[in-house]
Amino acid sequence: MPFAPGETTAQQRDAFADFDHNDPAVSAEQFRARHDEMRETCPVAHSSQYGGFDVLTRYDDVRAVLSAPALFSSADGVFIPPSGFPRVAAMEFDDPKHTMWRRLMGPPLTIRAVREFEPTILEIIDSLIDSFVADGSADLVRDIAEPLPSLVVGRVVGLGHDESLAGRDIASRVFAAIGSAEFTERLDRFQEFVDEQLDERRRHPKDDFLTQIASGAVDGVPINSAGAASLMVSYIVGGHHSTGSGIAGLLRDVLTDDLVRQAVTSDPAALSRAVDESLRLNTPLQYFARSVVEDTAVGGESIGKGGRVLVDLAAANRDPRQFEHPERFDLGRRRNPHVAFGAGAHVCLGQHLARAEMRLVVGRLLERLPDLRLVGDAPEAVVAGKLVTTRALPVEFTPGS
Numbered sequence: 590m591p592f593a594p595g596e597t598t599a600q601q602r603d604a605f606a607d608f609d610h611n612d613p614a615v616s617a618e619q620f621r622a623r624h625d626e627m628r629e630t631c632p633v634a635h636s637s638q639y640g641g642f643d644v645l646t647r648y649d650d651v652r653a654v655l656s657a658p659a660l661f662s663s664a665d666g667v668f669i670p671p672s673g674f675p676r677v678a679a680m681e682f683d684d685p686k687h688t689m690w691r692r693l694m695g696p697p698l699t700i701r702a703v704r705e706f707e708p709t710i711l712e713i714i715d716s717l718i719d720s721f722v723a724d725g726s727a728d729l730v731r732d733i734a735e736p737l738p739s740l741v742v743g744r745v746v747g748l749g750h751d752e753s754l755a756g757r758d759i760a761s762r763v764f765a766a767i768g769s770a771e772f773t774e775r776l777d778r779f780q781e782f783v784d785e786q787l788d789e790r791r792r793h794p795k796d797d798f799l800t801q802i803a804s805g806a807v808d809g810v811p812i813n814s815a816g817a818a819s820l821m822v823s824y825i826v827g828g829h830h831s832t833g834s835g836i837a838g839l840l841r842d843v844l845t846d847d848l849v850r851q852a853v854t855s856d857p858a859a860l861s862r863a864v865d866e867s868l869r870l871n872t873p874l875q876y877f878a879r880s881v882v883e884d885t886a887v888g889g890e891s892i893g894k895g896g897r898v899l900v901d902l903a904a905a906n907r908d909p910r911q912f913e914h915p916e917r918f919d920l921g922r923r924r925n926p927h928v929a930f931g932a933g934a935h936v937c938l939g940q941h942l943a944r945a946e947m948r949l950v951v952g953r954l955l956e957r958l959p960d961l962r963l964v965g966d967a968p969e970a971v972v973a974g975k976l977v978t979t980r981a982l983p984v985e986f987t988p989g990s
């Protein structure tokens with residue numbers, strides 16, 4: 590049910606004037622409590638931080654914004670404050686360029702392409718498990734959730750093991766330097782890395798996506814070297830922390846709840862449902878921004894042209910108006926239309942790949958290490974910037990081969 594007009598008083602809106610979604614001192618639990626409070630008391634809240642923006646927390650309002658890209662533009666950047674990074678491919682473009690980017694980036698990430706790629710994902714998962722299986726202990730964040738997404742996305746485009754990790758390291762250093770003097774130099778280094786890979790494919794073409802990019806066009810859509818670097822940043826960085834967080838969240842959910850563990854061990858359909866239920870409850874990437882193109886109203890409140898709006902995906906995913914018993918990890922949900930991957934025109938291009946990684950990694954770990962158990966207390970989720978994640982998952986198991 591969308592918010593009824595006039596329900597929010599000026600006093601309620603002002604109660605969140607100090608709201609800063611980047612505040613590093615706020616824990617994941619405090620974040621959740623604040624989402625709930627905002628959604629229930631002031632679903633169109635106003636923050637005066639970063640030049641001012643409205644925060645939307647109800648499911649219907651969040652979906653309404655994400656489904657109207659002509660009215661809510663992504664072209665001014667989808668982060669508050671702006672990342673300072675060159676515009677991220679696909680994500681920070683409006684049409685017609687947005688559609689062009691999706692056509693360029695989409696082919697290796699379709700459901701069909703991902704299904705065909707599953708044996709390769711399993712091979713990568715097995716090689717990671719092989720590296721610690723004889724030890725009888727591991728940290729599933731350090732040893733699986735963190736390296737797997739970069740290795741997988743690297744292979745998707747055609748990079749080998751070492752190049753995938755090198756690409757991730759260079760891209761991570763660029764992101765770590767945002768706002769500092771080293772930023773341009775590090776970005777140039779990433780461009781060089783991509784150019785080296787493209788040159789290599791021009792000299793020695795292969796049957797891979799990088800070779801297609803190196804040819805200057807994908808499915809008839811032209812792409813130059815700067816475009817290729819932007820695309821690679823989006824793949825490597827976009828798919829890295831988010832998927833790592835998704836994997837860690839699902840592993841934590843499965844290893845801390847015996848009923849969930851039993852269900853996913855015996856029933857592949859339950860495992861697929863657990864992937865989405867975990868994404869709904871953990872929502873790895875919480876916030877995305879838009880700019881208002883024309884005066885409009887959302888949730889019964891007027892929002893003026895030029896205003897900035899922040900959609901809170903985590904709050905929407907726990908909205909009781911949409912999800913019965915939203916706090917419950919419920920494998921019985923017949924539909925799970927969560928917005929952890931966004932919605933509308935900009936819905937995540939990597940969602941099928943991310944789901945496949947999450948499903949396959951949990952399935953394989955439980956199959957190969959049936960007595961896998963967490964050591965110590967259930968680890969807390971933490972907020973790192975806009976990302977909800979788990980820092981470590983120490984486990985023990987009977988050493989295998």
Ligand code: HEM
Nearest residue numbers: 679680827828831832835877929930931935937938939943
């Ligand atoms: C669990 C893992 C992931 C989560 C939670 C996630 C989340 C999201 C969300 C919420 C958006 C929408 C942003 C917006 O509306 O402004 C998005 C877009 C996008 N994601 Fe993901 N993502 C994940 C994995 C991946 C992977 C593995 C890749 C690539 C290999 C990827 C590539 C992209 C791209 C290119 C877009 C932009 C799409 C567009 O603007 O049309 N993501 N993602």
